[in-house]
Amino acid sequence: MNAFLQGKAWKFGNDVDTDLIIPARYLNTSDPQELAAHCMEDADPGFAKKVRAGELIVGGKNFGCGSSREHAPLAIKAAGVSCVIAASFARIFYRNAINIGLPILESPEASAAIAEGHTIEVDLATGRITDQTSGQSFQAAPFPSFMQELIRAGGLIEYVRERLTSRQG
Amino acid sequence: MGMTISEKILAAHAGKEAVVPGELIQAEVDLVLGNDITSPMAIREFEKIGVDRVFDRNKVALVPDHFTPNKDIKSAEQAKQVRDFAHRHGIVNYFEVGQMGIEHCLLPEQGLTLPGDLIIGADSHTCTYGAVGAFSTGVGSTDMAAAMALGEVWFKVPESIKFIYHGKLPRWVGGKDLILFTIGKIGVDGALYQSMEFTGDTIDALSMEGRLTMANMAIEAGGKNGIFAVDQATLDYIKPRAKRPYTIYASDPDAHYSKVYEWDVSRLEPQVSFPHLPENARPLSQCGSVAIDQSIIGSCTNGRIEDLREAAEVLKGRKVNSNVRLIVIPGTQAIWRQAMHEGLFDIFVEAGAVVSTPTCGPCLGGHMGILAKGERAVATTNRNFVGRMGHPESEVYLAGPAVAAASAIAGRIAGPEEVGVK
Numbered sequence: 001m002n003a004f005l006q007g008k009a010w011k012f013g014n015d016v017d018t019d020l021i022i023p024a025r026y027l028n029t030s031d032p033q034e035l036a037a038h039c040m041e042d043a044d045p046g047f048a049k050k051v052r053a054g055e056l057i058v059g060g061k062n063f064g065c066g067s068s069r070e071h072a073p074l075a076i077k078a079a080g081v082s083c084v085i086a087a088s089f090a091r092i093f094y095r096n097a098i099n100i101g102l103p104i105l106e107s108p109e110a111s112a113a114i115a116e117g118h119t120i121e122v123d124l125a126t127g128r129i130t131d132q133t134s135g136q137s138f139q140a141a142p143f144p145s146f147m148q149e150l151i152r153a154g155g156l157i158e159y160v161r162e163r164l165t166s167r168q169g
Numbered sequence: 170m171g172m173t174i175s176e177k178i179l180a181a182h183a184g185k186e187a188v189v190p191g192e193l194i195q196a197e198v199d200l201v202l203g204n205d206i207t208s209p210m211a212i213r214e215f216e217k218i219g220v221d222r223v224f225d226r227n228k229v230a231l232v233p234d235h236f237t238p239n240k241d242i243k244s245a246e247q248a249k250q251v252r253d254f255a256h257r258h259g260i261v262n263y264f265e266v267g268q269m270g271i272e273h274c275l276l277p278e279q280g281l282t283l284p285g286d287l288i289i290g291a292d293s294h295t296c297t298y299g300a301v302g303a304f305s306t307g308v309g310s311t312d313m314a315a316a317m318a319l320g321e322v323w324f325k326v327p328e329s330i331k332f333i334y335h336g337k338l339p340r341w342v343g344g345k346d347l348i349l350f351t352i353g354k355i356g357v358d359g360a361l362y363q364s365m366e367f368t369g370d371t372i373d374a375l376s377m378e379g380r381l382t383m384a385n386m387a388i389e390a391g392g393k394n395g396i397f398a399v400d401q402a403t404l405d406y407i408k409p410r411a412k413r414p415y416t417i418y419a420s421d422p423d424a425h426y427s428k429v430y431e432w433d434v435s436r437l438e439p440q441v442s443f444p445h446l447p448e449n450a451r452p453l454s455q456c457g458s459v460a461i462d463q464s465i466i467g468s469c470t471n472g473r474i475e476d477l478r479e480a481a482e483v484l485k486g487r488k489v490n491s492n493v494r495l496i497v498i499p500g501t502q503a504i505w506r507q508a509m510h511e512g513l514f515d516i517f518v519e520a521g522a523v524v525s526t527p528t529c530g531p532c533l534g535g536h537m538g539i540l541a542k543g544e545r546a547v548a549t550t551n552r553n554f555v556g557r558m559g560h561p562e563s564e565v566y567l568a569g570p571a572v573a574a575a576s577a578i579a580g581r582i583a584g585p586e587e588v589g590v591k
Contacts, residue, residue, distance in 0.1 A: 015357055015446060019554040023561075024533040028236055028243035030210040030310075042556040062358040062391060066554060067533075068293040070210055070309035091362050091393055092293055096309035146193045146323065157217050160315045164220065 003125045005082045005103070006132075007055040011116040012043060014060035018067040018093065022075040035071050036078035053080035056122070058114045060086065064093025073097040083122050085129060085140070087111035098147050099156040105129060110138035171421025173329040174396050175364040178304040178418055182287040183324075190328040190425075198228070199303075200281060201316045202290030204272055204529075205233035207309070209250045211291055214314035223258050224320030230262040230281060230290075231255050232272040235529045240536035270501025270527045273297040273385060273469035278501055280410025284399045284417050289313070289322055294469050294551065299365075299384035299396035300377060301403055302417065306394045327393045328427040329364040334371035336435025341585050343479070344379025345471055345549065345569035347371070348386045349440035353450030354430070361391035363427065366420065368398065371434055377406045378475035385470050386551050389447040439584055441547075442567035445555045453572065456582045460492070463546040464577035465558075466570050467498025467525070468532045471549035474504050476570040481513040483574035483585045489521035490580030496538045498525045522577070534559050547576040 020043040022035055029035070040047035040057075057076065063086035064072060073096045076084065084097070087108040097104045103124050110129045114120060118133035127140040143151065153159040172180065172187060180188040182196035203211050208231055215223075223229050233251050236244035255263035262281060264270070273294050276282050284302035288295065291313040298305035308322070316322045332351060352359070365387045372380070380397050387395025397403070399417045407415070438452035466472075466480045477499060489495045497517050499505040505527065508514060517524050531538030532550040540546055540559035545566065548558065553565035568576070571585050578588040 017552075017554045019534075019552070019557050023556050024206075024235075024535055027206045027533075027535075028241060028247060030213070030247075042561040062361065065357055065391065066293065066388075066552060068207065068291055068295075068307040068309050070207070070291075070311060073309075074210075088358065088361060090358070090391060092307050092309060092388075095312065099309060099311040099315075144193065144325075156311050156315050157214050160218055160318055163319065164218070 003123060005054070005122040005124065007082055007120060009056050009058045009114050009116060009118050009120050010047070010051060011114065012057065012059045015062045015065055016043060016059050017065045018069050018072040021064065021072040022069065027069065027071055030071060032074055032078035035075035039075040039079040048079055051079055051081060054082045055080065056120050057081050057084045058086070058111060059084065060111055061088045063089050065090035068092045070096045070100065073100055073102045077102045085110050098150060101151065101155045105140035107138045107140040110140065170425060171423035173364065173366060173420045173424045174302065174398060174418045175304050175329055175366070175394060176326060178285055178287055179324060179326055188326045190326050192326045194324050194326060195321050196287055196324055197321055198289055198316055199286040200228050200230055200288045201313055202230045202232065202272060202276065202288065202292065202295060203313050204235050204292055205237055205244065205248045205251055206235045207291035207313065209247045210310035211313040211317065212250055212254045214311050215317050218314065218318045220318045223260070223317045226259045227261050228320070229260050229317055230276060231260055232264045232269060232275060234269055234271050234527065235533065236535050237269065237528060238266050238526065268502060271469045271472055271529055274472050274500030274504065277301060277381060278503060280412055283407060283411055283413070283415035284403065285415050289316055293388045294385050296387045296392065296394050297381055297385040297469060299387065299394050300380035301407060302397060302399040304394055304396065307388060327362055327364045329366055330360055331366050331368065331426040331429045333429065333431040334369040335433045336371055337374065338371060338434060338437065341439055341571040342437050343569055344375060344382035346437060346440040347434065348383040349442050349447065349450040349567060350437060352386065352390045352447045353440065355390055357389060357446050357448045358391040360387065363392055365390065365392040365395040367395065372397065373400065376475055377402055378473045381473065382470055386447070389551060439569060439572050441572060441582060442553055444553050444564040444566065447553060447567060453584045459545065459566065459582040461547050461576055461581060462492065462544040463494045463496070463538060463540060464573045465496050465531050465538055465546060465548040465550060466573050467500065468529065468550040469500065470551040471570050472498055472500030472504065474507050476549065477504070477508045477513050480570040480574040481516045483571055483588070483590050484520040484522070484578070485516050487520055487578050487588060489577045492580050493577050495522035495577040496525060496531065497522050499527060501527055531558055533557065547573050547582060549573050
C-alpha cells in the first residue's frame with residue numbers, strides 16, 4: 001500500500017448503502033473483477049467504466065451502510081479506487097475495508113469541501129488530505145494503533161497468520 | 170463504574186474484569202456464522218491462513234439461505250463451496266435445504282444462540298440474537314475467516330444507548346413498529362458504532378418474536394448490536410432449546426450510557442418506512458394513498474410464527490387484491506410446519522397468496538419476488554434501499570405483518586381496520 005495517493009475525486013451523497021455499491025443481484029459470485037464491473041451501478045450506472053485506477057471516492061455521512069457484504073469494499077478496490085474519504089462510515093464497511101486493505105479516511109470537512117473532479121492527494125501515514133484543485137487541506141483522524149498494526153501486517157489474514165505462528169512458537 | 174450487559178459480555182470473552190467504551194480487545198467467540206453469499210469469500214480467505222481445521226467444529230454455523238434453493242448455476246456453485254467446506258471440516262451446524270431456514274430465524278430456534286454468548290456472523294442482521302441476551306454483531310467475510318481459524322475476533326468496545334419504552338401497545342402495533350419508529354426518530358446512523366439496549370415496561374410485555382424483530386434492525390440505525398435483558402419470557406424460550414450452559418448478565422444501575430431515549434408508545438400507530446431509507450418512518454394515518462404491486466411477508470425480520478398468525482388474522486376470509494402479488498415466506502422448516510398445522514396456509518392460499526419455502530430471496534433482490542421498473546412493494550423485510558428488491562426504479566415500503574397483509578387486500582398501503590378487520 002502506497003503511503004501517498006493522488007487522483008481525481010468522484011463524489012457521492014449521504015448514506016451510500018452496500019446495495020448501491022454492489023447490488024445483491026451480482027452476489028452469486030465473489031470474483032473481484034466481476035464485482036468491479038458493477039461497482040456503484042445503482043448510484044451511477046456508468047461509474048465502473050468511467051473510473052480510472054488511482055482515483056478516489058468521496059462520500060457523505062454513513063458511507064457503506066447496510067449489508068455486511070465484503071463484496072462492497074472489494075468491488076471498490078478491484079475497480080481501481082485507491083481510497084474512500086467520507087464524513088463517516090458505517091461500522092461493518094469500515095471494518096471490512098481495513099481487513100481487505102482498502103484505505104478509508106473519515107473527514108466531515110474534506111467530505112463537504114471536495115468537489116467532483118478535483119485532484120486529491122492523500123498521505124495515509126498522517127491522514128493529511130489535500131485538495132490540489134482548490135488548495136485546501138484537511139486532517140483526518142489517523143488510524144488507531146491496532147489498525148495500523150493490521151495494515152502493517154498486510155491485512156487481517158496476514159495478522160492472523162502471525163498470531164497463529166506466535167501461538168505455536 | 171458499573172457496566173452494561175454488552176460490556177459485561179465483551180469483558181468476559183476477553184478474559185477481563187472490566188472493559189470501557191473505546192477499548193480495543195481480542196475476544197473469544199461462541200459462534201461464527203456464514204451464509205451462501207458471504208461464506209465462499211470467507212472460505213477463500215480461511216484457506217490462505219494455512220490452518221488445517223476450524224477452531225471448533227461445533228462453533229461454526231453455515232446456513233445457505235440467500236440464493237437457495239439455488240436460483241441459478243452460479244449460486245449453485247457457491248452453495249456447493251459451502252457444502253464441501255462443511256463436510257471437509259465436519260461442521261456440526263451446517264443446514265442443508267430441507268433443514269435450512271433463514272439464518273436469524275433458524276439459529277435462535279435451534280438453541281444455538283444463548284444468553285451471554287458472543288456471536289459474530291458474516292451477515293449484518295447477526296445483531297438479531299441480542300433478543301436472547303447475547304452480544305451478536307455482523308462482520309465481513311475476512312473477519313469470519315479469521316474467527317474460524319482463531320476462535321477470536323477484535324472489537325472496539327462500543328458506547329451504549331438506552332431506549333426506554335412505556336405503555337401498552339395498541340392492537341396491530343408490535344416490535345416492527347417500535348423499531349421503525351425508533352429508527353425514524355434517531356436516523357439510519359443514529360446509533361453508529363454503538364450498542365442499543367432496549368428496555369421499559371413495553372418491552373417486558375413484548376413477545377420473543379417482537380424482540381427478535383427489534384434486535385434484528387439495530388443495524389438499520391448503524392448499531393453494532395441491539396440487546397435485551399434476560400427475563401422470564403427469554404428463559405421460557407431458551408430452556409427447551411439450550412443444549413449447553415449459558416450466562417445471564419444484567420446492566421448495572423450505574424452503567425454509563427452515551428444517550429437515553431424515553432418514549433410513551435401507548436398511542437403508537439403502525440409504522441411504515443417510505444423509500445429509500447428505513448428512517449423514513451411515518452404513522453399509518455399519514456401514509457396517504459400508495460398503490461402497491463406486491464406484498465412480502467417473511468424475512469429474518471418478520472418470518473416467525475407470530476408474524477404469520479398476525480397476517481392470517483387479517484387475511485382470513487378475505488381476498489388479495491387482483492393487482493397485488495402476495496408472497497408469504499415462513500422463516501424455517503419448523504415455522505413452515507407449525508403454520509401448516511395451524512391451518513394458516515389454507516387461509517393464505519384461499520386469499521390468493523403464494524407460500525414459499527424458507528429463503529432470503531426477495532428481501533435482497535435475489536429471487537422469488539423481484540420487482541420490475543416502477544413497481545412498489547410493501548414488505549416486512551428490513552431494508553428499502555434503492556434497488557433492494559429488484560429494479561433500481563422500484564420502491565419498497567417497510568411495515569409489520571398486519572399492514573403488509575391489509576395492504577395486499579386493499580391494493581394500497583392500509584391497516585387492518587381499513588379492510589374490515591376488527
